Amino acid sequence: MGDVSDLLDLLPVYYSRLFPFADYHRWLSYGNAATFSKREFSFTLSDDIYIRYQSFHDQKGLSDEIKRLLPHKIDIGAVYNAQPKDQRRGPNFQPVERELVFDIDMTDYDEVRTCCKGADICNKCWKFMSLACKILDSALRLDFGYKHILWVFSGRRGIHCWVCDSAARTLSGQVRAAVAEYLQVIGGGEFMKKKVHLTGDKIHHSIKRALDIIDPIFVEMCVKEQNMLGTEEGIEKFLPILPNEEDKQEMKALFNKESTSEARWHAFVQYIESKRTEGDRKWYLYRHLIEEVKLQYSYPRLDINVSKGLNHLLKSPFCVHPKTGKICIPFNANVVDKFDPDKVPTIMTLIEEINAYDVRDKAEEETYELNKKRIKDYKKTSLNKSLHVFQEFLRHLEAERREERLKGKLSVDSMEF
Amino acid sequence: MDYTARKRHTTIIDTNGRENDYPHDIQMYNVPPVGEMSLEEFQELGFDRLKALRLVETTNCRSDLKTLEDRKKALCDSLKSDGLKYYANLLYADGSNPQSEEHLQTRKKDHISHFILRLVYCHDIEQSKWFINQEVEFFKLRFSSLEKKGIEYLLNISNLDCLPISQNEKLEMKEELSLSSGKVTNIDIVDIYKVPFEKVIDLVRGRKIYLKAGMAYVTHMDLSSVFICYFRENLIAGLENAKMLYDNISDDERLTRYLTGLPSAFSGMARVVWSTTTTPIDKLHDLSKTSYPLCMRTLHEALCTNSHLRNSGRMQYGLFLKGIGVTLEDALHFWRDAFSKKTDGSAFDKKYAYSIRHYYGKEGRQTNYTPYGCQKIISSSVGPGEYHGCPFRHMDRDSLCQKLTSYGVFASNMTEILDFAKDAQYHLACAKYFEVIHNKPASKPLLHPNAYFAESRAISTEDDSNGKDFDNKDKFSQNAIGTPGGLSSRKSDRYSTPSRNSDFTGTPKRNNKFSTPSRNIDTIDTPLRKVQKTNYTPSKKTKMTPVNIAEMLNDDDFTDFMDVDLMDQKS
Ligand code: SF4
Ligand SMILES: [Zn+2]
Numbered sequence: 001m002g003d004v005s006d007l008l009d010l011l012p013v014y015y016s017r018l019f020p021f022a023d024y025h026r027w028l029s030y031g032n033a034a035t036f037s038k039r040e041f042s043f044t045l046s047d048d049i050y051i052r053y054q055s056f057h058d059q060k061g062l063s064d065e066i067k068r069l070l071p072h073k074i075d076i077g078a079v080y081n082a083q084p085k086d087q088r089r090g091p092n093f094q095p096v097e098r099e100l101v102f103d104i105d106m107t108d109y110d111e112v113r114t115c116c117k118g119a120d121i122c123n124k125c126w127k128f129m130s131l132a133c134k135i136l137d138s139a140l141r142l143d144f145g146y147k148h149i150l151w152v153f154s155g156r157r158g159i160h161c162w163v164c165d166s167a168a169r170t171l172s173g174q175v176r177a178a179v180a181e182y183l184q185v186i187g188g189g190e191f192m193k194k195k196v197h198l199t200g201d202k203i204h205h206s207i208k209r210a211l212d213i214i215d216p217i218f219v220e221m222c223v224k225e226q227n228m229l230g231t232e233e234g235i236e237k238f239l240p241i242l243p244n245e246e247d248k249q250e251m252k253a254l255f256n257k258e259s260t261s262e263a264r265w266h267a268f269v270q271y272i273e274s275k276r277t278e279g280d281r282k283w284y285l286y287r288h289l290i291e292e293v294k295l296q297y298s299y300p301r302l303d304i305n306v307s308k309g310l311n312h313l314l315k316s317p318f319c320v321h322p323k324t325g326k327i328c329i330p331f332n333a334n335v336v337d338k339f340d341p342d343k344v345p346t347i348m349t350l351i352e353e354i355n356a357y358d359v360r361d362k363a364e365e366e367t368y369e370l371n372k373k374r375i376k377d378y379k380k381t382s383l384n385k386s387l388h389v390f391q392e393f394l395r396h397l398e399a400e401r402r403e404e405r406l407k408g409k410l411s412v413d414s415m416e417f
Numbered sequence: 418m419d420y421t422a423r424k425r426h427t428t429i430i431d432t433n434g435r436e437n438d439y440p441h442d443i444q445m446y447n448v449p450p451v452g453e454m455s456l457e458e459f460q461e462l463g464f465d466r467l468k469a470l471r472l473v474e475t476t477n478c479r480s481d482l483k484t485l486e487d488r489k490k491a492l493c494d495s496l497k498s499d500g501l502k503y504y505a506n507l508l509y510a511d512g513s514n515p516q517s518e519e520h521l522q523t524r525k526k527d528h529i530s531h532f533i534l535r536l537v538y539c540h541d542i543e544q545s546k547w548f549i550n551q552e553v554e555f556f557k558l559r560f561s562s563l564e565k566k567g568i569e570y571l572l573n574i575s576n577l578d579c580l581p582i583s584q585n586e587k588l589e590m591k592e593e594l595s596l597s598s599g600k601v602t603n604i605d606i607v608d609i610y611k612v613p614f615e616k617v618i619d620l621v622r623g624r625k626i627y628l629k630a631g632m633a634y635v636t637h638m639d640l641s642s643v644f645i646c647y648f649r650e651n652l653i654a655g656l657e658n659a660k661m662l663y664d665n666i667s668d669d670e671r672l673t674r675y676l677t678g679l680p681s682a683f684s685g686m687a688r689v690v691w692s693t694t695t696t697p698i699d700k701l702h703d704l705s706k707t708s709y710p711l712c713m714r715t716l717h718e719a720l721c722t723n724s725h726l727r728n729s730g731r732m733q734y735g736l737f738l739k740g741i742g743v744t745l746e747d748a749l750h751f752w753r754d755a756f757s758k759k760t761d762g763s764a765f766d767k768k769y770a771y772s773i774r775h776y777y778g779k780e781g782r783q784t785n786y787t788p789y790g791c792q793k794i795i796s797s798s799v800g801p802g803e804y805h806g807c808p809f810r811h812m813d814r815d816s817l818c819q820k821l822t823s824y825g826v827f828a829s830n831m832t833e834i835l836d837f838a839k840d841a842q843y844h845l846a847c848a849k850y851f852e853v854i855h856n857k858p859a860s861k862p863l864l865h866p867n868a869y870f871a872e873s874r875a876i877s878t879e880d881d882s883n884g885k886d887f888d889n890k891d892k893f894s895q896n897a898i899g900t901p902g903g904l905s906s907r908k909s910d911r912y913s914t915p916s917r918n919s920d921f922t923g924t925p926k927r928n929n930k931f932s933t934p935s936r937n938i939d940t941i942d943t944p945l946r947k948v949q950k951t952n953y954t955p956s957k958k959t960k961m962t963p964v965n966i967a968e969m970l971n972d973d974d975f976t977d978f979m980d981v982d983l984m985d986q987k988s
Contacts, residue, residue, distance in 0.1 A: 144631050145631030174650075177618075178618035182621050188801075189802070191817070204624045
């Protein structure tokens with residue numbers, strides 16, 4: 001992607017022909033127009049102007065404004081108790097509803113990935129994202145009972161998770177914080193080398209489940225591909241995790257006997273297992289150590305501040321990432337392994353696709369003079385698949401709403417009789 | 418709530434059915450008291466409860482008390498010695514529910530006084546937080562006195578979504594229950610209750626509970642969490658209501674004077690100590706070595722080496738600087754300089770200046786942020802790439818040892834500090850560090866980084882003025898203030914005599930009684946009243962002017978930027 005001016009040329013087409021306003025509006029209304037109208041949107045415009053507290057009565061209001069302003073970035077905020085756009089927002093103006101959101105960013109993995117750094121990503125480190133997606137998705141569903149979870153590629157180097165069940169949308173800040181902390185296993189700053197501490201004798205079922213997901217790929221992904229113990233540097237990072245000086249020395253010596261990351265990992269596992277069984281006085285220190293190391297190197301790293309607050313803004317799905325031009329597309333968590341961040345459609349490719357289609361279309365029209373039915377623009381592009389994911393998500397939400405209404409109606413009926 | 422204060426004593430009208438009003442030793446304070454009472458009685462009840470809560474706070478800060486039972490015992494002793502025997506009784510009430518007249522009176526006082534303090538503490542966010550914390554702590558201690566019967570009875574009369582599960586249901590999830598229910602060894606013999614997970618967030622947060630499809634499965638030992646959680650939520654909502662009630666009584670001047678004056682009747686040690694004079698930024702580097710507590714020294718150092726600090730670190734350090742009297746202009750200079758190696762001036766102005774101004778209440782909600790206390794710092798969560806938090810809590814042994822060695826702490830003192838840290842006695846570790854750096858112990862327990870700084874400055878100025886008259890003696894003299902709107906240190910001494918002793922047990926003597934509220938209000942310094950005023954006015958400027966920030970396309974920093982606006986929402 002060249003520079004911002006390219007984006008400015010392309011955005012009008014993208015917003016007028018491709019951005020799925022109707023589905024988007026369907027989503028954020030949750031079956032209630034008032035909900036939509038009290039939702040905060042914020043826009044980032046081309047000249048570094050950032051506008052908060054925008055809100056719209058309906059789909060048309062939103063799409064007109066977006067087409068007029070051509071924002072580089074759209075953020076979605078909370079639903080407030082009054083329309084955020086209203087200039088008279090009083091002292092009681094406050095957020096009342098908000099999807100429970102999670103933000104996972106590749107940069108937080110810099111201490112455990114060796115393939116790339118910072119904003120870069122490749123297929124090797126993308127595996128961290130796919131693990132994160134699977135682990136969180138199953139915890140949110142099985143432990144918390146949520147069903148309507150939308151996963152979205154963040155446009156460059158991460159993923160966002162939107163939990164949209166009505167029970168999740170009305171959680172208080174405190175409860176959100178608790179959920180986030182429940183899912184936050186990695187803790188500790190720059191001065192804490194061991195970042196996972198499993199307390200107690202047993203391992204919590206949620207962690208166990210995560211380990212079941214991690215185990216089959218851990219060696220392949222972390223030990224081999226990321227070469228976690230293959231270099232001097234990797235070993236230097238690893239050793240401080242061990243509980244005491246003797247272990248560090250012994251482990252170092254053992255590592256020196258081996259030459260590959262994989263052999264060293266096995267040496268470590270063996271060493272710790274012997275400590276666990278040999279009736280070592282300090283077996284307690286080692287009881288979960290292997291699991292803790294695995295988690296430290298692969299468990300999801302969340303920016304939990306994003307999840308804690310109700311009024312935290314998060315980049316909207318279907319936004320164009322201003323630097324990569326990639327679309328923030330929803331994807332299906334069940335096939336996250338197949339998701340390839342390099343193949344995500346960009347605004348450039350999409351518009352080429354439409355243009356190519358239009359040219360073909362025109363040629364066909366001239367040749368056959370057929371009066372064809374107009375096809376939705378996105379269907380002509382590689383955005384189509386993501387739209388399907390999104391629409392399926394919406395269908396489930398709507399089906400549940402219908403069911404609830406039916407139940408509500410039934411109970412009203414039975415009261416009448 | 419219908420507080421009609423009368424000059425002369427009026428009897429309570431409702432004398433019947435009081436058992437029904439107060440069926441249990443523990444109250445959830447769902448319903449405000451009704452009736453009339455004399456102003457004196459009203460004042461005395463409020464004053465007593467405040468004293469009791471202060472004692473709860475000081476007892477909790479004592480790191481020599483390891484177990485809950487120890488703390489409870491110590492609290493009980495100090496309550497008794499302060500003439501608050503009825504609070505001591507409440508503390509140990511087991512819920513067996515005797516119906517004596519004395520019991521009922523005690524419960525009634527508990528009820529009314531709680532509601533009086535709601536009126537006192539509902540206005541200011543910081544003050545509400547303090548109140549909620551102490552009430553919750555007190556509740557926890559009281560709950561722990563309940564017998565099993567008492568708990569079951571409480572469960573019966575409270576309207577909680579908490580149901581026992583059947584033996585079959587238990588068998589089905591036996592495996593998971595025993596993995597995830599914390600300390601329980603034999604799941605067969607414990608009763609399990611099921612409750613929506615939102616009701617036990619303490620257990621959820623710590624992953625100490627089995628969760629399935631949104632339901633939490635609580636053992637009877639953990640039922641306290643259900644109640645504590647409920648209690649806290651109820652109290653938060655109650656404080657909102659209290660604001661409205663306050664407006665109803667606000668035309669009774671005697672009452673409002675009393676209510677606004679009450680919080681400043683004592684000052685705690687865990688309060689912010691605001692500097693009365695400015696601290697020049699060119700001194701910060703030296704001060705970081707001589708007078709900063711370790712948490713701030715670490716941040717300062719990380720800032721210098723990395724030319725960057727993440728949001729939570731900036732916030733912890735930035736507010737500390739505000740507290741020691743760095744002006745907003747200086748703060749902007751200081752941060753811009755510190756970031757300059759990685760961020761040029763204009764990028765800094767666009768990306769970070771907003772948040773710095775925000776700390777000083779100049780942007781966004783214009784909240785007047787106070788510097789973080791140790792408790793908040795110690796309990797903060799620290800992630801990869803971050804340097805904030807309390808070093809005694811958030812550094813592993815090796816890192817802490819290295820850090821201290823590089824600061825010239827000798828091996829002889831090292832083990833002591835490391836061991837304190839290991840035993841979670843962070844304040845004692847910090848106190849020892851203070852002693853090592855200053856060659857003498859602090860004159861009082863320090864529970865706030867800004868108090869640490871003030872104490873350090875006091876010692877250095879003393880030394881300086883004893884030697885060559887180098888520094889302006891007043892330059893760093895500090896003025897202790899409670900949370901916005903407290904008394905100056907001199908005045909607070911009148912009320913909190915023994916609190917300067919390191920035994921932490923100090924509270925006002927009974928005879929120091931806060932007799933006429935008007936007197937107290939007169940003694941509050943005018944500038945402080947202003948502080949208080951500004952805090953009360955909900956200053957929420959509608960901000961429609963677009964903010965101009967560069968690089969807002971960078972997700973990480975954008976997140977940082979937004980965080981600031983949220984801080985005052987989090988507890
Ligand atoms: S105890 Fe308080 S002052 Fe001391 S280092 Fe920790 S947070 Fe800072
Ligand atoms: Zn990579």
